[in-house]
Amino acid sequence: MKLSRRQFLQLAAGAAALPAVSRIAQAQAYPTRLVRVVVPYPPGGPNDILARPMSQWLSERLGQPFVIDNRPGAGGNIGTEAVVKAAPDGYTLLLVATSSAINATLYEKLNFNFIRDIAPVATIIRQPLIMLVNPSFPAKTVPEFIAYAKANSGKINMASPGTGTGPHVAGELFKMMTGVDMVHVPYRGGGPALTDLLGGQVQVTFIGAVASIEYIRTGKLRPLAVSTATRSEALPDIPTVGDFVPGYEASSWFGVGAPRGTPAEIVDKLNREINAALADPKMKARLSDLGGMVFAGSPADFGKLIAAETEKWAKVIKFSGAKPD
DSSP states (O other), X not given: OOOOHHHHHHHHHHXXXXXXXXXXXXXXXXXXXXXXXXXXXXXXXXXXXHHXXXXXXHHHHHSSOEEEEEOOOGGGHHHHHHHHTSOSSSSEEEEEETHHHHHHXXXXXXXXXXXXXXXXXXXXXXXXXXXXXXXXXXXXXXXXXXXXXXXXXXXXXXXXXXXXXXXXXXXXXXXXXXXXXXXXXXXXXXXXXXXXXXXXXXXXXXXXXXXXXXXXHTTSSEEEEESSSSOOSSSTTSOBGGGTSTTOOOEEEEEEEEETTOOHHHHHHHHHHHHHHHHSHHHHHHHHHTTOEEOOOOHHHHHHHHHHHHHHHHHHHHHHTOXXX
16 A cells, blocks of 8 residues: 555654653553662661651652662762662662762762763752750850861861761861861761760761751750751751851752653652652651751752752862762
8 A cells, every 4th residue: 555645744753752652651650560769878867767758758649669778888879879770760769968969079980970870850858067066165156166266276176977978078168168177087977976076075067957956956065057058947046157157058958869861751750749748748847857948849950959069069079188988
């Protein structure tokens, strides 16, 4: 049978449209089985604490289990690489944190390029870091701290959960912008760092509200300032570092990523569901109790944040000369 030109073009157009129709149908049906959410840190930490309520929400909304898979090691790079190598089908996701932007410069030889190889899905929260001192420390404000640090150059120990973590680079940014000289003391996690701050072995730390808010509420540690550009909803009486050091801003942020090549329709569906969670009063209250501020946005918004943060922290890492532990 000989086809007319019009019939041929109609058939060709229909064939070309089939892949798009298939992708849309796939996204509408997604998920049809278990989804792994890789958390590249140990259980019990801020990343894990945050991932669990969001995974529970997605399980209930989408009718399939979203299961946490803790893959710690190498500052989050082991878990991230596992997701980079996973099939781009929406069934392996990554809990993304600020460290992803920091690691791009901190580690000279990674087997992946985060910006290229992980598709941004959605932001979840932005969390202030708190500049904390032991209650016995003489400074009660940021200006007093700067004056004391300059008068005691190199004698103040600054604890962090590890080299290249958000708290570490927040402290290095503070040093860079104020000219104070503090000795960085890295620990294997926020818990040990806070233990030694409570005991007075170190004098200051910049650490997330999730880990520190109860110590603040009970008066066991003294907050000098929050690191975000605006005050924290959970700690409204505490000033910002930027009130005294113009332009200073640092925060921990968390989101969800997927392997590069994950269908846009699936990425968009996950984005809608995560944003719906952030608009839910119960979920919003739960995240607020952790000291975080809900941080909704599009995949494109998340991509811009990752690029901007990667560039920002590259300058701080180079200033500090930090190397992986």
